[in-house]
């Protein structure tokens with residue numbers, strides 16, 4: 361009701377029956393903006409010297425209060441200051457928020473569907489007050505970043521991802537819906553916490569679990585048949601199972617599996633260019649992936665497919681230069697109880713022994729790329745990083761993609777210090793660029809799926825496609841891969857600055873729409889029909905996407921009679 365707060369002009373106050381309920385002076389949007397930024401800066405000054413966690417949570421709180429109070433102003437400050445604020449509303453602070461969510465909770469945001477709601481979801485979905493929903497991000501809280509099972513507290517992730525959708529993709533915030541599917545938790549600490557806000561029961565498994573997800577999907581698409589659903593931070597087994605189960609039936613994708621794969625592929629192609637080699641040389645890159653979960657397997661599969669396509673060889677042949685390591689070391693065919701999902705990548709133990717450690721694999725293989733999606737902080741230790749000095753690449757690449765910051769496989773500073781100043785570096789959470797001894801700056805790339813999921817979601821929505829195809833995902837990755845100039849890539853800059861997130865999202869969105877046209881699955885959006893979409897040039901498609909992005913400005917509220 362008080363959406364614009366002191367910004368309501370007097371006529372609006374009259375129409376909305378607010379006259380007298382606000383202080384008399386009308387404060388302009390610019391003044392409100394300046395006042396917020398000043399209070400944020402003063403919070404920064406006042407918390408100097410306090411522990412990082414305390415400062416981060418204080419910053420999150422002040423932003424969260426603004427979000428509750430004045431959505432327009434919140435998104436404007438977020439968009440204008442995305443580099444400063446993304447680390448608070450998104451990775452890494454959002455992880456800390458999830459860990460403390462039950463204590464931080466003040467008011468609900470999004471919807472909660474629990475195992476107790478079985479049979480009720482079709483009616484519950486109509487409790488959501490907005491008529492239209494375009495983007496849904498759903499989690500079951502079972503693998504929140506690298507922090508494990510956080511149960512209902514994982515709701516912070518869909519909220520943060522959807523904030524990025526608004527900031528980066530210009531999805532109207534009135535049309536986003538964060539969803540928590542609470543099927544219990546296996547986190548004993550949470551179960552024993554009297555303030556824990558979720559179901560106090562172990563996680564549902566098997567069919568019982570799937571019935572809950574099925575029911576939600578049916579309910580959501582019954583009410584909003586044109587919505588796009590992003591699955592986020594599900595433990596690997598359910599990430600793969602639900603993707604397989606729904607991707608041909610509903611308009612959905614899994615960000616950890618598919619969004620991450622695209623961002624990593626763009627990074628891998630970038631490292632080939634950074635070596636001054638033609639892209640076709642990608643087929644000769646030796647790549648060690650540490651972590652064989654939803655993200656690591658998604659990345660490996662997509663990269664192998666790219667090699668197979670480029671070299672014109674089979675998938676099996678293309679796995680030759682890939683080495684997959686999980687918590688039990690190098691995966692080989694010798695392993696007993698081999699997970700079917702990793703079978704295609706299992707090495708012959710004659711090449712390197714089953715269960716070989718990261719350092720052993722790096723020393724033996726001398727890879728061009730070492731990529732971490734293990735969730736284990738510091739696992740690329742000094743010895744591993746030093747071993748990368750013997751890489752066969754003139755510019756070895758190290759991607760420490762696990763989140764949040766403490767779970768990164770190594771820090772940026774350590775990577776440049778131990779692996780050499782000539783490396784290319786990427787991390788899932790932001791790190792400062794590194795001042796090198798040779799006087800140059802070691803560039804830190806944020807290898808995070810935030811560069812793709814907003815464009816995948818927006819492009820899918822504006823194409824009107826009812827499914828997300830491999831072609832659309834590949835187009836998104838290729839768009840990101842070709843976004844940077846050769847000059848930038850030579851300097852180790854593989855991804856655009858987050859300050860350009862709206863621009864890159866428009867480009868990615870357009871690439872997704874065009875791929876959907878190629879796949880002949882567009883149904884159009886609003887007044888724009890499938891024929892219109894198929895006749896658009898690349899530039900016209902980017903323009904179409906950009907015109908459909910919501911931008912935060914005050915608009916008069918119409919009083920509903």
Ligand SMILES: NC(=O)c1ccc[n+]([C@@H]2O[C@H](COP(=O)([O-])OP(=O)(O)OC[C@H]3O[C@@H](n4cnc5c(N)ncnc54)[C@H](O)[C@@H]3O)[C@@H](O)[C@H]2O)c1
Nearest residue numbers: 505506596652653654655686687734735762763788808809
């Ligand atoms: N940067 C990004 O965009 C991005 C995207 C998705 C996931 N992630 C991060 O990736 C991490 C993993 O996510 P996930 O969904 O794949 O998790 P997951 O639980 O599905 O998989 C984790 C994998 O790491 C392996 N592992 C565990 N300990 C290990 C060790 N000591 N040595 C080697 N491997 C080990 C496990 O065996 C498993 O295969 C998380 O920290 C997440 O935040 C980052």
Ligand SMILES: O=C(O)C[C@H](O)C(=O)O
Nearest residue numbers: 451505593616763808809
């Ligand atoms: O949330 C992020 O920052 C990236 C990714 O989706 C993750 O799970 O770590």
Ligand SMILES: [Mg+2]
Nearest residue numbers: 592593615616
């Ligand atoms: Mg995720």
